[in-house]
Amino acid sequence: MATIKKFQVTFDCADPERLARFWCEVLGYVVQPPPKGFDSWDAYHRSPESEKTMGWFACSDPSGVGPRLxxxxxxxxxxxxxxxxxxxxxxxxxxxxxRLATLQAESARLVALGAVQERVLLADEENESCIVMQDIEGNEFCLD
Structure with missing residues (x-):
């Protein structure tokens, strides 16, 4: 039986390019090149082909380690x-x-990009601190 070694995380959203560019900033990812046959994303988005696919945008880890988004x-x-x-x-x-100071500094950086800090979960006897956030379309994520 084959073992899956790579995977992609897919987000349903209203504005694929805007959300992808936000996550590039969060994770240090890069925008993927436009689809084959197009010299830019603008050219792709102006084409009838873009409408057939409902619109999508992707980014990836430049080191090749993290999953494609x-x-x-x-x-x-x-x-x-x-x-x-x-x-x-x-x-x-x-x-x-x-840890808390590092999380708060990152939260401030992401809030400046349009994220929302939802709540701070302070360390207790079992867990270290983390911050619950929302991206620019309201998807929850954590700074851990």
Whole structure:
């Protein structure tokens, strides 16, 4: 039986390019080249081909380690809490006040990009601090 080694995370959204570019800033990802046969994303989006695919945009980890992110336009808006969310690991290895300060600094950076800080979960006997956020379309994610 084959083992899956690579995967893609797909986001349903209203504005694929805007959301993809936001996540590029969050994760240090890069925008993927436009589809074959197009010299730019603008050219692709002006083509009839773009309308057939409902609109999509993708970005990837320039190191090739992280998963590709695909953003696809859907007609309906987000109405409930995500069943799956991304945890961005900005505080790995840090504890206590140092961890919280690092998370808060990253939260401030992302809020400047349009994210919303939902709540801060402070460390307790079992867990270190994390911050629950929302991206520019309301999708929940954590700074962990």
């Amino acid at each position: 695909l953003f696809q336009r859907v007609p309906e808006g987000k109405v409930v809490k995500n069943r799956v969310h991304l945890c961005t690991r900005v505080g790995t290895g840090l504890v206590g006040e140092e």
